[in-house]
Amino acid sequence: MELFTRDEKKVEYLELIYDLVFVYMAGRNNSLLVPEEGGFILPLNFLAYVICTLAIIQLWNFTTFYINLFGRNGLRDHVFLCVNMYLMYFVGEGTRHDWIAYKEQYHIAWALILANIGLQYLIELRNHETDVWNRDLIKRMAAVLFVEAAIAFAAAWQGPVLTAVLSAAAIALGIILTAIGKSRSPGSMIDFAHLTERAMLYVVFTFGEMIVVLAAYFRGDGSFDLNVIYFSLMGFLIVVGLFLSYEIFYDHLLDRERQDNGFLYMAIHIFIIFALNNITASLEFMREESVALIPKMTFLIVSVTAYYVFLFLTRGRTKAACGMDGPFYARLTALTAVFAVLMMVFRNHGFAHIFITAAYIFAVFGALYELKRRTDKAQAEEDFMHGGACK
Numbered sequence: 001m002e003l004f005t006r007d008e009k010k011v012e013y014l015e016l017i018y019d020l021v022f023v024y025m026a027g028r029n030n031s032l033l034v035p036e037e038g039g040f041i042l043p044l045n046f047l048a049y050v051i052c053t054l055a056i057i058q059l060w061n062f063t064t065f066y067i068n069l070f071g072r073n074g075l076r077d078h079v080f081l082c083v084n085m086y087l088m089y090f091v092g093e094g095t096r097h098d099w100i101a102y103k104e105q106y107h108i109a110w111a112l113i114l115a116n117i118g119l120q121y122l123i124e125l126r127n128h129e130t131d132v133w134n135r136d137l138i139k140r141m142a143a144v145l146f147v148e149a150a151i152a153f154a155a156a157w158q159g160p161v162l163t164a165v166l167s168a169a170a171i172a173l174g175i176i177l178t179a180i181g182k183s184r185s186p187g188s189m190i191d192f193a194h195l196t197e198r199a200m201l202y203v204v205f206t207f208g209e210m211i212v213v214l215a216a217y218f219r220g221d222g223s224f225d226l227n228v229i230y231f232s233l234m235g236f237l238i239v240v241g242l243f244l245s246y247e248i249f250y251d252h253l254l255d256r257e258r259q260d261n262g263f264l265y266m267a268i269h270i271f272i273i274f275a276l277n278n279i280t281a282s283l284e285f286m287r288e289e290s291v292a293l294i295p296k297m298t299f300l301i302v303s304v305t306a307y308y309v310f311l312f313l314t315r316g317r318t319k320a321a322c323g324m325d326g327p328f329y330a331r332l333t334a335l336t337a338v339f340a341v342l343m344m345v346f347r348n349h350g351f352a353h354i355f356i357t358a359a360y361i362f363a364v365f366g367a368l369y370e371l372k373r374r375t376d377k378a379q380a381e382e383d384f385m386h387g388g389a390c391k
Helices: 013-030 043-070 075-093 099-127 132-155 160-183 192-218 226-253 263-286 293-317 326-345 350-385
Strands: none
Touching: 013 043, 013 075, 013 192, 013 263, 043 075, 043 099, 043 132, 043 160, 043 192, 043 263, 075 099, 099 132, 099 160, 132 160, 160 263, 192 226, 192 263, 226 263, 226 293, 226 350, 263 293, 263 350, 293 326, 293 350, 326 350
């Protein structure tokens, strides 16, 4: 049966090209986070940012699952992905501070992208006439996509508040119905290694946006400016530390060979990427003296903490030898509490709070690196006991 003989799926060139439009969308979403003069982001603009960011990541998630299950890198896949890329530009153009004037454009394009993916599932039905399990999954996923598309379309014609409510409801309903659908269709075969690679690549693209923002830290007058050198170095270390922490998980702790439907792992990555987008915005705010101090400090602390919280929530997909136990989490919790307290105590000192952030991130990386060493040692001992049979 095809269900048990499927070859390992490789990330295709087409998928990487498709991801580039999401790099553009990350920048568009972050453009919503422009603080008011002498203050912070308006609540309505921040809500728009949250909804827009989660909506875009979810669209990527839906596409990735379809390609993982049924993508063949053929003409049909190319056509549908190109159509969605085209529609994404309308979504991007509607992502702006005066979004109310563009909400029809935004939501119609969003709904059409969802319907496009749903249509791909329906077309795929003809290839599974005797495959009961996959037919059930296809029907469920198509229903989820069309229901969410209908809600997104309806949101296009409402007032600002109801538009926001319906948009949030569409995203939440999509997540919930997808979880229910996958739990009731256990027969579908997910290539977990492919999903983890796709998620990793999206994280890398998100770091790419962060690196672009970091370039502002290197601006000076061309002289030997210690202030520029200090802040650029600390900013660079923050980005490197965040990236290395993810690398430890992906390259050394994650069990990519496991049998897993991938839903929870990908759902967690929605929020990992969301947290990284927030950290990118925080790096922009950090050096802006016009931005209110307490809100921007809180935003940075919450963003960095959220990144690690969701990263550690992938623990259920790590190798058996990975020793994340109670004492390990207790140390990280204490470390995070010290980080938050020190950030607020030294909130008026820019030199201090950027150093504290970098120090905290590398302290977490150090804990992860030690965990990686213990995991590698335990794995080597297990391989030795089984005569090298365990890979």
